[in-house]
Amino acid sequence: MKYKRILLKLSGEALMGDLQYGIDPKRLAEYAEEIKQIHSKGVEIAIVIGGGNIFRGVAGASAGMDRVQGDYMGMLATVINGMALQGALEDKGMKTRLQTALKMESIAEPYIKRRADRHLEKGRIVIFGAGTGNPYFTTDTAAVLRGIEINADVILKGTRVDGVYDCDPEKNASAVKFDFISFDDVLKKGLNVMDTTAFTLSQENKLPIVVFDMNKIGNLLKICEGENIGTVVNI
Ligand SMILES: Nc1ncnc2c1ncn2[C@@H]1O[C@H](COP(=O)(O)OP(=O)(O)OP(=O)(O)O)[C@@H](O)[C@H]1O
Numbered sequence: 001m002k003y004k005r006i007l008l009k010l011s012g013e014a015l016m017g018d019l020q021y022g023i024d025p026k027r028l029a030e031y032a033e034e035i036k037q038i039h040s041k042g043v044e045i046a047i048v049i050g051g052g053n054i055f056r057g058v059a060g061a062s063a064g065m066d067r068v069q070g071d072y073m074g075m076l077a078t079v080i081n082g083m084a085l086q087g088a089l090e091d092k093g094m095k096t097r098l099q100t101a102l103k104m105e106s107i108a109e110p111y112i113k114r115r116a117d118r119h120l121e122k123g124r125i126v127i128f129g130a131g132t133g134n135p136y137f138t139t140d141t142a143a144v145l146r147g148i149e150i151n152a153d154v155i156l157k158g159t160r161v162d163g164v165y166d167c168d169p170e171k172n173a174s175a176v177k178f179d180f181i182s183f184d185d186v187l188k189k190g191l192n193v194m195d196t197t198a199f200t201l202s203q204e205n206k207l208p209i210v211v212f213d214m215n216k217i218g219n220l221l222k223i224c225e226g227e228n229i230g231t232v233v234n235i
């Protein structure tokens with residue numbers, strides 16, 4: 001396997017599958033199956049999951065809600081997704097732990113880096129919920145932060161687009177995909193597949209990111225085996 005320890009970022013919105021909002025159980029089971037394949041090959045897996053399928057702080061703020069209040073609601077949404085993913089992974093026989101950046105000890109461990117390391121060493125899948133625990137951030141930034149903390153080899157951003165394009169491919173049919181792009185170029189061109197804070201943090205800590213289509217069966221395994229799928233963002 002190319003990678004020993006990965007931080008997988010899953011999009012909350014992708015969890016909706018064909019639904020208008022919420023969690024599609026079929027999509028959840030498919031993701032669990034993809035994750036099982038790399039787990040069975042011995043890859044140590046930590047996961048950060050988004051919350052866009054349930055709530056986004058900025059959406060609340062634009063509707064008149066206090067931004068900080070909305071952001072905490074968004075963080076709670078990521079915990080709901082994390083719990084759903086935990087259930088789906090355990091259904092398929094994997095051992096998991098959910099750690100949250102906001103304390104909620106009846107349902108999850110608090111985030112403790114050393115415990116996370118230990119779980120990963122023992123082959124447990126660790127899901128990090130509640131983002132960074134701070135408003136004004138995103139789960140992309142949380143993924144990079146946790147990835148750096150646990151010394152992941154790579155951030156795998158599994159999303160509904162198949163890589164980084166020269167403009168948003170969901171808005172421009174003529175968008176052109178990169179196989180490789182530097183952090184400098186992503187930032188210079190203002191490409192929004194992840195937020196600037198996430199890219200900057202990754203760049204400063206020399207942690208590569210692979211952006212790929214998580215909905216294409218087999219992609220996650222192929223990437224871990226070293227195939228060039230999606231777009232690699234690196235220094
Ligand atoms: N240059 C670009 N290349 C690729 N995707 C882009 C680009 N600019 C914007 N995007 C958009 O980035 C989004 C990435 O998808 P994703 O669902 O992972 O976002 P997210 O905000 O992390 O989701 P969530 O918050 O639900 O976890 C896609 O909707 C895609 O259209």
Ligand SMILES: O=c1ccn([C@@H]2O[C@H](COP(=O)(O)O)[C@@H](O)[C@H]2O)c(=O)[nH]1
Pocket residue numbers: 012049050051052055056057058070071072073074075077078130131132133134135136137138139140142
């Ligand atoms: O560290 C964080 C992470 C997330 N939030 C809030 O949660 C929502 C959902 O996360 P997405 O990354 O957009 O999926 C986000 O919009 C923020 O409102 C946060 O405040 N801090």
